[in-house]
Amino acid sequence: MxxxxxxxxxxxxxxxxxxxxxxxxxxxxxxxxxxxxxxxxxxxxxxxxxxxxxxxxxxxxxxxxxxxxxxxxxxxxxxxxxxxxxxxxxxxxxxxxxxxxxxxxxxxxxxxxxxxxxxxxxxxxxxxxxxxxxxxxxxxxxxxxxxxxxxxxxxxxxxxxxxxxxxxxxxxxxxxxxxxxxxxxxxxxxxxxxxxxxxxxxxxxxxxxxxxxxxxxxxxxxxxxxxxxxxxxxxxxxxxxxxxxxWEFGDYIGIGAGAHGKITLNHEQTLLRTFRTRQPNDYLKHKNRGEKKSIVVEVPQRPLEFMMNVLRLKNGVPLKYFPERTGLQESYISKIVTNLKKEGLLVDTETQLLTTSLGFRFLDTILDRFVRSHGES
Ligand code: SF4
Missing domain, CATH: 3.20.20.70 (Aldolase class I)
Structure with a gap:
């Protein structure tokens, strides 16, 4: 939280x-x-x-x-x-x-x-x-x-x-x-x-x-x-x-003025982001309702959001986090991941998603593939 x-x-x-x-x-x-x-x-x-x-x-x-x-x-x-x-x-x-x-x-x-x-x-x-x-x-x-x-x-x-x-x-x-x-x-x-x-x-x-x-x-x-x-x-x-x-794209609840949260509803394969009013005075006006806005993160945005977080970690994350935390199949990103491995930007392992030292230095290049992909697999 x-x-x-x-x-x-x-x-x-x-x-x-x-x-x-x-x-x-x-x-x-x-x-x-x-x-x-x-x-x-x-x-x-x-x-x-x-x-x-x-x-x-x-x-x-x-x-x-x-x-x-x-x-x-x-x-x-x-x-x-x-x-x-x-x-x-x-x-x-x-x-x-x-x-x-x-x-x-x-x-x-x-x-x-x-x-x-x-x-x-x-x-x-x-x-x-x-x-x-x-x-x-x-x-x-x-x-x-x-x-x-x-x-x-x-x-x-x-x-x-x-x-x-x-x-x-x-x-x-x-x-x-x-x-x-x-x-x-x-x-x-x-x-x-x-x-x-x-x-x-x-x-x-x-x-x-x-x-x-x-x-x-x-x-x-x-x-x-x-x-x-x-x-x-x-x-x-x-x-x-x-x-x-x-950074592991885990769930968190965000409370307080301007706080945001992220929740994966696995049974619905839905990814929610929540936002609360930023200005303290406006936020206090809503106090009895605990009010917040929620948006569903659409499918094409999820791989990029996931990668933007997990690839910041030096040791990356287990590959299984992708389906667990985005509600999408691994196959959704498999072609891009394979290409990035061939280019030496991701480490060639079956179980972990992590950058090579070259990839860590050129994270933007990696992320750009997921911006442009929009689900191409
Ligand atoms: S205004 Fe200064 S002290 Fe306050 S959050 Fe920003 S950086 Fe930190």
Missing amino acids: YIHIPWCSKKCPYCDFNSHESPRKIPEKEYVDALIADIKNDLHLAQGRKLSSLFFGGGTPSLFTGSSISTVIKCAEKLIGFTDDVEITLEANPESVNLQKFQDFCKAGVNRISIGIQTFNDQQLNLLGRLHSSYSATKAIEIARSAGFNRINIDLMHGLKEQNVSNALKDLQFAISSEVEHISWYQLTIEKNTKFFNDPPKLPDCRLISEIQDHGCQLLARYGYEQYEISSFAKQRKRCTHNQNY
Whole structure:
């Protein structure tokens, strides 16, 4: 289950997420009531399954109190149920946490913290419009640890203004020395509807980005961080359950303003995507109804949607996931898959769908075949 908390202390100039500068007083109680209405309304989508993961994403979920987070967790547990190894992640920003808050989240049942650090360089933090400093970033990791979290992720960016290989690696070195279990290391891109789109900073060119990525991946591997997805690096058995499920094209229920979900109804061979109102105020107006829109993903779109997710994973997924999770026969994609194997872009195995190292670098080329195919088999 993905739970969206849509407010942030300030909107960052590069951010195109559904995040909104928080009002002086966040309507936290009303929002929690609305989340509970969403859970009640979506119970049938669980189809008898328990939740293996809850992910509080944002926005900045750490703006909420431990008690609000606890209310949502308890409700999900009572109404749907958790697997024994359920992972409960909460995204936090360094400026909105302290030891007490982390302890409260821990007590509420959160067992994984994801901290939005982006860079340990104060000048870059300033350019990114972030409110924290490198000192408070380091401090946030320390206090998360002392509050009892043994699964910590940090989000870091590369490809920042005037960044070179050496200072990109310096950021990674900081992250590695903090001994976090998971690092999401992703490239800054300029997105529409952001301040950076109208006034873009000068970012490193493709060649430099590629050099930064090559060196960064090598450094992370040297320190035991396995790259299991394009931007995700984890110590052994510390992958993010929520993201792994998402990239495996697994089902998830999305609750909260702007949250979306994906459910396969196997008995009907139907794939549903659900969407909730984005604007927090509009969303709150619908709170008693847990309202959402659903669309059926049409057959020709399903192979592309499936591949866009699963091929991001370094080890791919079992081939049987294709029929299970799209409701289509394997034969629907067999001709394209055979051709991609012949071209050395997919690994030649009968049971697994995964890219070769060449294919991993040229994912767009692979995906393009599924865009153009529309079911040609
Ligand atoms: S803190 Fe994160 S979610 Fe909020 S505006 Fe900045 S990048 Fe977006």
